[in-house]
């Protein structure tokens with residue numbers, strides 16, 4: 648699935664359709680089913696610190712990329728002009744392979760309660776969730792040193 652159809656809605660439907668991108672301006676939320684086809688809902692809140700929506704009159708882009716780290720598929724992609732751009736080394740084949748490994752990874756995950764180092768370092772190149780606290784920490788640190 649590489650093309651999404653955007654729909655402006657007031658409330659998100661209970662059942663999302665595959666390939667549809669639902670945009671609720673009222674609730675500042677965008678939702679879609681994970682583009683790998685795993686069927687998981689991906690909710691991306693819109694806010695200055697979360698995702699930003701660009702509507703050029705014809706198509707939707709979301710920024711930053713969408714990384715479903717909490718899902719088994721651990722998909723990572725951008726939505727640009729209603730199209731799905733898979734991030735980095737995540738080819739379609741790798742995602743399929745990922746699904747094959749899903750059960751195995753799940754077992755490892757729950758055993759260790761943490762993703763393995765190999766997983767976090769090689770498969771996740773850009774994670775806003777990880778970068779932001781670090782950046783915030785740096786800003787706070789800078790502020791502290793200025794005012795102390």
Ligand SMILES: [Zn+2]
Pocket residue numbers: 681682683684685686687715718720721722
């Ligand atoms: Zn998925």
